[in-house]
Amino acid sequence: MSRRMQVLRIVAAGTMAAAISSFSAMTAAWAADTIKIGSVLSMTGPASFLGDPEDKTLKIYVDKINAAGGVDGKKIELVVYDDGGDANKARTFATRLIEDDKVVAMVGGSTTGTTMAMIPVFEEAQIPFISFAGAVEIIDPVRKFVFKTPHTDKMACEKIFENIKQRNFTKIAMISGTDGFGASMRAQCVKVAPAYGVQIVVEETYGPRDSDMTAQLTKIKNTPGIQAVVNPGFGQGPAIVTRNYAQLGMSSTPFYQSHGVASKSFIDLAGAAAEGVRLPAAALLVGDKLPDNDPQKKVVVDYKTTYETTTKQPVSTFGGHAYDGLSILIAAMDRANSSDPKKVRDEIENTKEFVGTGGIVTMSPTDHLGLDLSAFRMLEVKGGDWVLVQPGS
Amino acid sequence: MMTRLNRRSVILLALATMMALLPLVFPSSYYFRVASLVWVSALAAIGLNILMGKAGQVSLGHAGFFGIGAYAVAIGPAHLGVNALAAVGIGALLSGLLAFLVGRPILRLKGHYLAIATLGLGVLIAMVITTESRWTGGPDGMPVAKLVLFGWRVSGSDTWYWITAGLLLIGTWIALNLDDTPTGRAFRALHDSETAARVAGVAVNRFKLQAFVIAAVYASVAGSALAMMNGFVNPDQAGFLHSVELVTMVVLGGLGSIVGSIVGAAVLVVLPQVLTVFQEYEHFMLGLLIIVSMIFMRDGMVPMLARLITRGRR
Numbered sequence: 001m002s003r004r005m006q007v008l009r010i011v012a013a014g015t016m017a018a019a020i021s022s023f024s025a026m027t028a029a030w031a032a033d034t035i036k037i038g039s040v041l042s043m044t045g046p047a048s049f050l051g052d053p054e055d056k057t058l059k060i061y062v063d064k065i066n067a068a069g070g071v072d073g074k075k076i077e078l079v080v081y082d083d084g085g086d087a088n089k090a091r092t093f094a095t096r097l098i099e100d101d102k103v104v105a106m107v108g109g110s111t112t113g114t115t116m117a118m119i120p121v122f123e124e125a126q127i128p129f130i131s132f133a134g135a136v137e138i139i140d141p142v143r144k145f146v147f148k149t150p151h152t153d154k155m156a157c158e159k160i161f162e163n164i165k166q167r168n169f170t171k172i173a174m175i176s177g178t179d180g181f182g183a184s185m186r187a188q189c190v191k192v193a194p195a196y197g198v199q200i201v202v203e204e205t206y207g208p209r210d211s212d213m214t215a216q217l218t219k220i221k222n223t224p225g226i227q228a229v230v231n232p233g234f235g236q237g238p239a240i241v242t243r244n245y246a247q248l249g250m251s252s253t254p255f256y257q258s259h260g261v262a263s264k265s266f267i268d269l270a271g272a273a274a275e276g277v278r279l280p281a282a283a284l285l286v287g288d289k290l291p292d293n294d295p296q297k298k299v300v301v302d303y304k305t306t307y308e309t310t311t312k313q314p315v316s317t318f319g320g321h322a323y324d325g326l327s328i329l330i331a332a333m334d335r336a337n338s339s340d341p342k343k344v345r346d347e348i349e350n351t352k353e354f355v356g357t358g359g360i361v362t363m364s365p366t367d368h369l370g371l372d373l374s375a376f377r378m379l380e381v382k383g384g385d386w387v388l389v390q391p392g393s
Numbered sequence: 394m395m396t397r398l399n400r401r402s403v404i405l406l407a408l409a410t411m412m413a414l415l416p417l418v419f420p421s422s423y424y425f426r427v428a429s430l431v432w433v434s435a436l437a438a439i440g441l442n443i444l445m446g447k448a449g450q451v452s453l454g455h456a457g458f459f460g461i462g463a464y465a466v467a468i469g470p471a472h473l474g475v476n477a478l479a480a481v482g483i484g485a486l487l488s489g490l491l492a493f494l495v496g497r498p499i500l501r502l503k504g505h506y507l508a509i510a511t512l513g514l515g516v517l518i519a520m521v522i523t524t525e526s527r528w529t530g531g532p533d534g535m536p537v538a539k540l541v542l543f544g545w546r547v548s549g550s551d552t553w554y555w556i557t558a559g560l561l562l563i564g565t566w567i568a569l570n571l572d573d574t575p576t577g578r579a580f581r582a583l584h585d586s587e588t589a590a591r592v593a594g595v596a597v598n599r600f601k602l603q604a605f606v607i608a609a610v611y612a613s614v615a616g617s618a619l620a621m622m623n624g625f626v627n628p629d630q631a632g633f634l635h636s637v638e639l640v641t642m643v644v645l646g647g648l649g650s651i652v653g654s655i656v657g658a659a660v661l662v663v664l665p666q667v668l669t670v671f672q673e674y675e676h677f678m679l680g681l682l683i684i685v686s687m688i689f690m691r692d693g694m695v696p697m698l699a700r701l702i703t704r705g706r707r
Binding site (some may be wrong): 009018044081082087089091092095096100112113116117120124135137178184186187369391 | 426427460533550615623624630665666676
């Protein structure tokens with residue numbers, strides 16, 4: 001028995017070796033005259049509402065670019081992996097893109113967590129990496145090869161506080177989610193509040209899966225002198241907060257949500273309670289309501305039409321981030337006249353006055369985002385739809 | 394006795410040979426990365442197997458200890474100025490201590506109750522890691538400083554391949570040796586029948602606790618290794634899904650089979666990488682494969698293969 005066992009153990013070990021080596025044969029690289037661009041997105045799992053529109057957007061536009069002759073006469077080959085929102089998997093796929101697929105550039109990384117896990121890989125390999133994730137840590141401190149397209153949570157705080165300041169409010173309450181988005185934005189808001197003369201008098205939090213926030217809101221309601229309430233968070237938490245807010249009859253106090261809920265589904269979830277809620281969001285959300293002389297109007301309307309006619313699904317700002325990232329990269333390759341990662345990196349940094357769905361991007365060696373506060377529009381929910389808030393009101 | 398000794402050395406030798414030969418067929422350092430992930434996962438799975446397969450106690454919160462190890466090497470050097478290697482030790486010590494303290498009351502529970510209690514422990518650890526953002530960076534995780542050994546910065550997938558391979562060899566060696574010690578025999582007695590073990594004079598509670606502590610230390614060391622290899626940690630590593638993944642590795646490979654845990658880890662790490670070619674159907678295929686293998690290989694892959702071959706010989 002034991003002699004046989006020995007053989008068995010060896011066989012088992014052998015199978016494992018065979019499994020790994022057959023795996024290497026499967027992914028044989030095919031060298032062709034194409035430019036390989038990699039992407040790791042959270043297409044499944046809890047962050048799929050980010051990864052799914054990003055994936056669709058990349059595919060639609062890569063096909064379009066290739067149909068129009070590609071870049072420098074070379075076709076683009078897009079390699080996309082799904083990390084399921086898992087940072088560890090994202091890291092492995094990042095290594096795979098570089099070592100195995102030999103991509104020359106990377107767009108993607110749906111969440112801050114996956115992006116932060118992948119950054120060391122691309123920095124070490126010196127491959128340009130344009131992330132679609134929100135947090136400011138990605139580009140602050142500036143890393144040579146890392147860029148991003150979405151507005152940061154810090155900018156969202158500034159936009160909200162700017163509006164609060166214009167309305168001459170100074171004392172506010174904050175209720176935030178404890179998820180990654182909520183926690184990160186909360187920290188940024190606390191940091192920038194003094195610059196706008198805003199004092200956060202009372203602060204409450206809720207868990208990402210909580211189903212009732214009445215207790216926290218009651219405490220805020222009973223704090224005297226609160227002039228406005230800010231709710232950094234995303235997912236369904238903010239919708240519940242909004243409903244509870246109305247139920248407690250607090251609607252007379254101005255209520256601010258974040259760009260994290262800037263989608264139609266927030267209005268659907270919160271229903272009538274959403275009336276009067278303000279939030280900073282990208283122009284994409286109100287494309288058709290923008291004045292005709294708005295420089296972003298054409299881009300956002302074009303993207304929205306393309307996305308909605310191809311996928312038959314409503315457009316989201318997240319897909320827009322992917323559009324911006326891919327467009328910035330392709331434009332940089334065009335200018336560099338090459339797909340050499342280092343030259344492309346330099347040209348990405350040279351991006352000037354690029355009009356995207358997220359705003360007008362002008363990057364520099366100290367700014368790898370290139371957006372200013374004008375990229376955000378202050379919106380208000382009226383009659384179940386978004387309307388632009390006139391500056392100064 | 395001789396043959397048992399032989400069996401042990403043959404396994405270790407086979408494992409070491411494979412580890413040494415695999416790099417010869419690796420075309421790029423991406424494969425080193427995947428193999429290192431297998432070694433790390435296998436290390437945690439072997440520890441859990443000592444608890445589940447040998448001593449017969451379940452833990453659904455094992456990733457919690459993995460998380461403690463991972464965050465020890467992140468927080469230690471960053472916030473407390475502790476040397477990274479020392480942080481690995483501190484992580485293992487903390488995990489062992491926590492397992493000892495919590496294990497005393499909860500290991501008196503049996504079956505489903507024990508499963509729930511360990512699940513709760515795992516969830517609690519993950520929650521603390523997620524909320525204490527001043528220390529842990531919150532839900533988005535935090536970076537881990539590169540390991541520096543005698544002035545040499547450890548980096549690169551191939552270097553980590555050898556380090557994790559070494560760790561796994563040591564872990565395998567200890568686990569295999571355990572089989573022949575009084576402790577190992579006590580574990581087996583516990584596994585077969587707690588009542589019988591108690592009657593035979595086995596200090597049931599003490600041995601359960603011992604297995605729990607050993608398993609926690611294995612997971613913690615594996616967690617530290619992964620965190621340093623990745624240069625980044627986030628709370629997912631301590632989360633419930635990761636606990637389930639570890640249990641799946643143990644059960645898929647074969648409860649009680651040390652080689653089984655390595656095979657189980659290899660399958661669960663390598664398969665998703667291979668299956669990405671199926672795009673949208675990736676998760677479907679993975680689920681299907683696990684279901685099919687559990688139906689046809691109820692005892693796990695390695696014990697089942699072992700039985701098939703023995704039967705073939707007869």
